[in-house]
Amino acid sequence: MTQHNKKFKEDAVAYRLSHPELPTRACAKNLGIGFSTLTKWLSLAKKHEGEVPIRGSGNYSSDLEKENARLARELRDAKDALDVLKKAISILGK
Structure with a gap:
C-alpha cells in the first residue's frame, strides 16, 4: 500500500x-x-x-480509539488462549 x-x-x-x-x-x-x-x-x-x-502507523486520532484498539487486541488474545485450552481439554479427555 x-x-x-x-x-x-x-x-x-x-x-x-x-x-x-x-x-x-x-x-x-x-x-x-x-x-x-x-x-x-x-x-x-x-x-x-x-x-x-x-496519521502514522499506530497513531490514533483519539484516546478512545487507542483504548478500543487495545481492548480489541486483548479480546483477540483471550479468544486465542481459550481456543488452545479447548483443544487441550479435548485431547486430554480422550
Missing part, C-alpha cells in the same frame, strides 16, 4: 478543486490514485479547513 505525504494529499485536493470541469474519477486517474482515496481526502480537507490530516 502506497503512503502519501501530507503535501501530496493537499496538492491532490487542490488539483481537484482547480479543475471543476473534470470528473473526480478523471482527476484521480491523472494523479495515479484511486477514486475513493481522492474522495476521502476531499472530505477530510472540507472538514479541516483545507488541510488533510495524516
Whole structure:
C-alpha cells in the first residue's frame, strides 16, 4: 500500500478543486490514485479547513480509539488462549 505525504494529499485536493470541469474519477486517474482515496481526502480537507490530516502507523486520532484498539487486541488474545485450552481439554479427555 502506497503512503502519501501530507503535501501530496493537499496538492491532490487542490488539483481537484482547480479543475471543476473534470470528473473526480478523471482527476484521480491523472494523479495515479484511486477514486475513493481522492474522495476521502476531499472530505477530510472540507472538514479541516483545507488541510488533510495524516496519521502514522499506530497513531490514533483519539484516546478512545487507542483504548478500543487495545481492548480489541486483548479480546483477540483471550479468544486465542481459550481456543488452545479447548483443544487441550479435548485431547486430554480422550
